[in-house]
Structures are given as C-alpha cells and as structure tokens.
Amino acid sequence: MKKTAIVFAAALVSIVLLGCAKKDAKSSGNNASSSTVPTTAPDASKLVNKNFIDPLKDWSKYDNLIKEIKAETNYEIRTKKMHEAEDILMSNYCVIPLYYYNDIYLQKSYVSGIYANAFATKFFMYAKMNNGAKTLHINLASEPDYLDPALNSSVDGACLAANSFSGLYTYNDKGVTVPACAESYKVSKDGLTYTVTLKKGLKWSDGSDLTAADFEYSWKRAVSPDTAADYEYMFSGFEGYAEGNLNVKAVNDTTLEFKLIAPCAYIEDLMAFPTFYPVCKKYVEAHSTPSTPGAWCTEAGFVSNGAFVCTEWKHDVSMTYTKNPYWFDADKVSVEKLEFMLSADDTAIFAAYNAGNLDFADEVANDEIAKLLETKNPEFYIVDELGTYYVAFNAKSKLFEGKTAEQAACMRQAFSLLIDREYICENIAQTGQVAANAFIPLGMADGNGGIFKSEALKQGYYDPSAINNNQAETVNKARQLLIAAGFKFDSEGKLSSETPISIEYLLNQNTNHIAIAESIQQDLSAVGIKMTIQVQDWNVFLEERKNGNFDIAREGWIADFNDPINMLEMWISTSGNNDCQFGR
Template sequence: MKKTSIVLTAALLCISLIGCAKKEAKSSNGAAAAVTKVADASTLVSKSFIDPVKDWSKYDNLIKEIKAETNYAERTKKMHEAEDILMSNYCVIPLYYYNDVYMQKAYVSGIYANAFATKFFMYSKMSNGAKTLRINLASEPDYLDPALNSSVDGACLAANSFSGLYTYNDKGQTVPACAESYKVSSDGLTYTVTLKKNLKWSDGSALTAADFEYSWKRAVSPDTAADYEYMFSGFDGYESGALNVKALNDTTLEFKLIAPCAYIEDLMAFPTFYPVCKKYVEAHSTKDAPGAWCTEAGFVSNGPFVCSEWKHDVSMTYTKNPYWFDADKVSVEKLEFMLSADDTAIFAAYNAGNLDFADTVPTDEIEKLLETKNSEFYIVDELGTYYVAFNAKSKLFDGKTPEQAACMRQAFSLLIDRDYICENIGQTGQVAANAFIPLGMADGNGGTFKSDAVKQGYYDPSAINTNQAATVAKAKELLMAAGYKFDAEGKLSSETPITIEYLTNQSTGHIAVAESMQQDFSAVGIKMTIQVQDWNVFLEERKSGNFDIAREGWIADFNDPINMLEMWITNSGNNDCQFGR
C-alpha cells in the first residue's frame, strides 16, 4: 500500500558535514575511472529480462499461474521468477526496507498497529481523563471509499470507521470482526461465512450478507475503477466479470476461489473487502464519481467511529458509533485528526500538547529523540520497501532499445548511496534494499521468501562505498551501452546529456533522499531537478504516468509475496511504472 508520510530519520544533508565530505570525495574518485569499451546493451541485461512495455503480458500470465497454483512449493518458485522479471528492467529501484516511527503521549495506551502500517485507535485509553484522542496521520486523504483507497493513511481511516469480516488484534493476528465463523470445503475452495447477528450500519439500519456481496462485486466493477480490484483475481468468476460470491441469507455469505489461499483471512480484513451501504452509496454517487458518497462528513459506515465533521485540508472529526458490534469496549468518544503534511508544524503541535499521536517526525529531530531515549518516540517493524520508480514510457527513453533503457536505469541504481540514506537520513535501523520483496516476508510455503539481503538480492547495495571506482565505472559502461558519451572529466558529454525530474510529495525526509540521489547522480554528470507536489496531486501524477522518476513506498497488505508482485500487472491501479501500457 502506498505510504503517505514516510518518516525518514536524521539531520538533513545540509547539516551533515561528514556525509557531505564523503559524497564530495565519491564524486571526484568516481570521475577518475575511465571506461572506453562500449558493450552491447543486450549482453548486459539479465536472462529474465523482457520488454516492460511490449512483452509484459508474459509477466501478467505468470501472476495468473501463481494465483491458480495449488502446489505451494511450485508457487514459491514461480514468485521468485516473477521478482526476477520485475527487477531485471530496473524500473523499480529499492532503496531500503521500512520500519515505522511515531510519537505517542505517555497518557495514551491501547493504540496498536499491524505489520502493514495500519493503526487501530478504537481500543485506546486516556489516563488523563480526556475523551477525545487528537491525531495526525497525514494531510487531506485521497479517498475514504474503502474500494478506492490505496494509501496507508486512507487504510487507517477505513480501519477505524468500517469493519470487514475480519480484522487484526494487538498481536497482529487476524481475528473475526463482522464474521462469527466460517467453514471451508474439503478442496479448500468454497467458503461459507456466518456473520454476527444484529449487525448494523451507523444509521441504525440492518447490515446483512447481501451488503458484502454488493460491496465485493462493486469493488471489481469497471465502473468503480478500484486500484485494488485485482485482489479478487483469486476468486472464481473474476475473469468472466461474474464474481462467485452470494448471500445465502441475511447472516450467511458464500464465496468460491480458484485455488486454496493461505492468506484469505488477511484479504477478509483488507479495506477493499469492507462492506459499504448500497442505499447510501447509490444515492450519493454517480458513474463518473463512484466515491462521491464519502467526500463529506456524515456518510454511513459500519465501524467503531463515524466521520461527523470534515473541514477540508484542515481537520476531520470522528465520533463513536453506538451501533458498532463492539461499541461497549470503546472508551474514547472522539477522534480529531489534524490534516497536514508539514512534519515541522505537526511536531510543534505535538510538543505544544495539541496532539496526542503524531505519525511523522521531522528528520532533524530524530537524532535528539534517539540520544535522549525519549519514551514517547516509537520505532516499530513493518513489511515494506521504500523505492524509486521509473516510468517505463518516459520520454527519457525515446530512441533507446528496451535493453538500453534498462541499462540506463541500472546505472542510476548503482550510483545511489543507500548506506548514506539509511545511516544519515534513516538512522532508525533501516536495511539497504537490493530487492523489492522485503526481508522476512513469508514465502507461502512455511518458510521465509528472503532472509539475507546480501546473498539473496539482485545487487550489492553497498558497492558504491566498498568499491567506489569500479561501481562508477560499471555505471558508465551501462550508460555507454545506452549510447551516452563521457568527456575527459568523466562526466556526460554535452553531446549526450541526461536531465531528469524527480517527483516527490512534501516531507523533509523525502526531500533529503531526493537531494542525496541528486548528488549521487551528479558524479557522472546526470542533472536531476526535484519537484515537490501536494499528496493528492502527487498520487494522480504517478498513477497517470506523468513523471520520469518518482519516489515510491509500498507497505505490504498481507504477509505473502504475491501482494508485492501482483500490483505490477498491466491493469493494476497501482502499476505506476506503466508496465505493459
């Protein structure tokens, strides 16, 4: 899931004298390595390489095979093959594996998060006697419609205002929510779910199994255009457009899969699978704006809280929903959200006592928080990857063969000083990444997909520091294979310059990473400008392919590699690289 406020930890580059000195030395050393022999780009790409635009159907078909595979060992093997293909074109350039940081007042307890960065506030306690929990997650949310959301902040809001069949407890385990129980057929394909009795919407009307049938079919409808509709691709009837899910009666839902699914409870706990109220949705939406029903306060939901006030770009207020099935365990009466992406202003509001929970911290405050061992500063594990994405269809690659374009992108990847980013901007234990699937993710066959970042990755993430001259020379070799020339100073010739624009959203951490890469690329004469956009504009520009290179972050939606792989199929709403288009 797209990360909204990726908190990176440490002082900015401009105040890190040691780091700057190191980078200056790297630039001069890198310029000394000369490359004269021009290799054929086709000899430099991986055997797994396919044209990411014209031949991507091969990847799409492999994902279909994985989704239908019943032999778990074979499925794991095919997922490794899929990642080989994904990584071979270097449109996806991982930088580090995520952890999460946030601030929480000492008088607050009961807030918890799962490994996928979703925060749960419904069971929070306030020992200071307050009944309102004041929070910052991010700026103005992109979507509140569970079917349309694809951001982490949106998932947090959905998890606190809607309830699916399943949810997560404070140990990160899936547990029943609207579901009471379920049975599975002997072949592992047909599920019969029994709902809790007397479920209600926030307006007091009855919530039944028919609401889940409607909502799931709505999520896969082309009219809805949900980014996550592909998450139903393991369901029978998905390919034909007739999803095999039906309400047998008010409290019984039946659905059928095409292959056994080890993570089915995670899917039932995911926002795209949440129910929405048909009567309210259809009364307040249009075909052109399927999410219009929840763009203002007062919309009907079925979770612990209801959006009762919304001052756009300023604040949101959620009040306790008395009709929620577990309402008697909710002690907080209100959630007040400060809508802002300005982490400096957010930190100031937290220190002034105006926030009880802040899901972001300025980069230049982290060092002090660590040194003083501030008990209100939390660092928690996550399953996810912070990365850079190239648009496979960018004009930057005009006139280049697919192999030459891949060589260009690989050269960019080699030049990035990931250790610097982790140690001087991250500084909370991030691990430099050399693969898209994060370390520690389960393999779906009782093991771990990847446990060693060095032995199981696609490149040495520390090479620019451990073997600087050779790494820069390799980057030049790749660029020369793509048709670029270098001058006597070891920089790109004026005949063949490279100028790119890097797209990011507002955050001191994101900008610091961008500036670090900007300096790394300048070692060979690549010129990169940085464009900072508001969150919602940024999301749409990436989704539409209106960029050369952009910052990205993906937190897993469930603990299985397919989640990190299926997002790149051609028709996925999360395919920002524009593969196959």
C-alpha cells in the same frame, strides 16, 4: 500500499533544487576516478539479466506468470514461481529499492491501547486515556485521497477505513487476524468454497440492518469497471473474476458464500483488507454517480459500520470521528472522539505534539529523530513493518526515447548503482533501516511455511554497499552501462554535452523525502546527470504517478498481507498500482 509518510495539504508547489544535498558523511562518487572510462560501447543486450523482458511490449509474460501463481495449488511450486516473478521485475530496473521500512511515531505516555499491524495500519478504537480526556487528537497525514474503502490505496486512508469500517475480519493487538463482522466460517474439503456466518444484529451507523447482501454488493462493486478500484485485482483468485461475474452470494441475511480458483493461505488477511469492507448500497447509490463512484464519502456524515463515524470535515484542516453506538464492539470503546489534524508540515506537527495539541503523530520531522534517539524518549516508537522504500522509473518516460528496451534498462541500472543507500539509511532515515537490494522485503513469509528472503546480500539482486566498498569501480561500471545506452563522456568522466541526461524527480512534501531526493541528486551528479526535484500536493502527486506523468518518482509500498504475491501482483499491466506503466 502506498506509504503516506507525511503529505502536503496546500496548493501544488513545484520547486527546483540543484546541488543542494550536503553530505557530512560519505560522498558518493564525486571524487571517483575517471581514468577507466570505457572507450568502446558495450552491447546493451549482453549486459541485461537473463530474466529481462521488454517491460512495455512483452509484459504479458509477467501477467501470465502472476495468473499461474494465483491458480497454483502446490505451494512449493508457487513459491518458486514467485521468485521467478521477482527476477523479472528486478531485471528492468524500473523499480529501485532503497531500504526496508520500519514504522516510527510519537504517542503520549498517558495514551495506551493503540496498536499497529506489520502493514502500518493503526487501530485507535481500543485507546485508553488516563488523563481523563475523551477525545484523542491525532495526525496521520494531510487531506486524504479517498475515504471509500474500495478506492483507497494509501496507508493513511487504510488507517481511516480501519477505524470507521469493519470487514469480516480484522487484526488484534498481536497482529493476528480475528473475526470482526464474521462469527465464523467453514471451508469445503477442496479448500475452494467458503461459507461465512455473520454476527447477528450487525448495523450500519444510521441504525439500519447490515446483512450478507451488503458484502455481496460491495465486493462486486469493488471489481466493477465503473468503480475503477486500484485494488480490484485482489479478487483475481475468486471464481468468476476473469468473466466479470464474481462468485460471491448472500445465502441469507447472515450467511455469505464465495468460491476461489485455488486454495488461499492468506484469505483471512483479504477479508480484513479495506477493499473487502462493506459499504451501504442505499447510501452509496444515492450520493454517487457512475463518473464519481467515491462521491458518497467526500463530506462528513456518510454511513459506515466501524467503531467511529466521520461527523465533521473541514477540508485540508481537520476531521472529527465520533463513536458509533451501533458498532458490534461499541461497549469496549472508551474514547468518544478522534480529532485528526490534517497537515503535511512535519515541523508544525512536531510543534503541535510538543505543545500538547496532539496525542499521536504518525510522522516525525527528520531533524528531530537523532535527538529523540539520543535521549531515548519513551514516547518515540520504532516498530517492525513489512515494506520497501523505493524510487520508480516510468517505463514510458521520454527519457528513454530512441533507446532499445535493453539500453533503457542499462540506463536505469546505472542510476541504481550510483545511489548511496547506506548514507540514506544512516543519516536520513536513522532508525535502523536495512539497505534494500530487492523489492520483496526481508522477513516476508514465502507462503510455504518458510521465509521468502532472510539474507539481503545473498538473496538480493545487487550489493547495496558497492558504492561505499569500491566507489571508483562502481561509478565506472555505471558509466559503462550509460555508454552501452548510447551516452558519451568527457575527459572528466562526466556526461558529454552531446549526450546530457536531465531528469525530474517527483515527490510529496516531507523533510525525509526531500533529504533523500537531494542525496540521490548529488549521487547522480558524479557522472554529470542533472536531476531537478518537484514537490507536489499529495492528491496531485498520487494521480501524476498513477497516470505516468513523471520520469522518476518517490515510492513506498507497505505490504497488505504477509505473502509475496501482494508485492508482485501490483505490477500486472491492468493494476491501478502499476505506476511504472509496465505493459502499457
């Protein structure tokens, strides 16, 4: 899921930063020798990986492989095919991993009961406050992109959804899936047909009955082309998905039945995911149109079925969520209100937290991390997470015009080689992140009882420390790749004025993101690449990435469940999360 980090809540801001990065530690390549600049152009087609396919013209091969994985019933073969899919994904260098995520946040000592899962979703419904307060003051991010659980694709939106909606399943404080609206379920012997029994007496926040028919409606709505949900592909393992007739039906008010095309080891995770949450048909259809499917929840007062209900929304300023007395577990909710500060200014957020105006802050200003670590502040939390911070190239960018698919891949690989990931981890991220050399994060399950990847260097696609261990050789390898792509260099080892490279790096407002962008900017300057940095409002930023209006952009993906298919199926050509524009 797209990482929010901390996002900008004002009008769009576009800035240009050139040569701003100041590295007090290692300098990536600025003093690298240029004496071994190749004089003849290597053949780009011989430099790409054997798994390489044209990410625009031949991506149907990847799409078909994902379909095979989704239908595969032999888990060992399935795991092997997922490795093949990642091999293809990594071979074109549109996705450039930087480090594997962990999660950091601030929480007051008088607050307890808040928990998060490995997918960065925060659960506030069981919070306790021993200072006598009944309102929990929180900052997650700025103005949310979507509150419709079918349309959301951001981490902050998922947190809001998890606290205001309830699916069939949810996560407990151990990160384990447990029943929510479901009471229990049965599975047929072939592992394909599920019969779910709902809890009795489920209600919407307006007091009306919630039944199995609401789940049938909501799931079919989520895959409808009219809804255009980014995550509709998560239903692709269901029978009838390909034909546009999802095999899910309400047998009666408390019984839901659905059928899969292959056994699914992570079905409970899917039933706990926001896209699978129910929405109230009567309210949705009364307050939306076909052209604006998410309009029903763009203002406070919309009907939901979770622990809290949105009762006030001052756009770009604050949101208030009030306890829902109709929630099935309402008697265990002691906090009466959640007050959300909507802001992307992490300096202001940190000040608000220190002033006692926030009880929980989901982001920490970059300049404050070192002091928090040094003083071992007990209110500063670092927790494990499954996800990858990366940058992404738009495969359709004008940057690659006139280049073959192989030459474009060589260009992107050169960029990847030049990035000093260790500097980013140690001096910017600062909380023990591991430099990444693959998209699927370390420690993720393989779907067959094992771990998909446990050793970064042995199981990754490149040495993430190469620029530190052998700077001159690595920089010259980057030059060789660029020469293979048709670029020329001068006697200083910089790009010739005949063949310059100028790119724009797109990101959302956050001191951490900006510092990483500046670091990359300096790294690329080692061979004369000029990179400008553009900061945008969060909602605009998401749409620009989604629509392919960028050269290279800041990205992050927190897994939605503990299986590699989640990190792989997002890149199929029809996925709403395919920011790289593969197959388009």
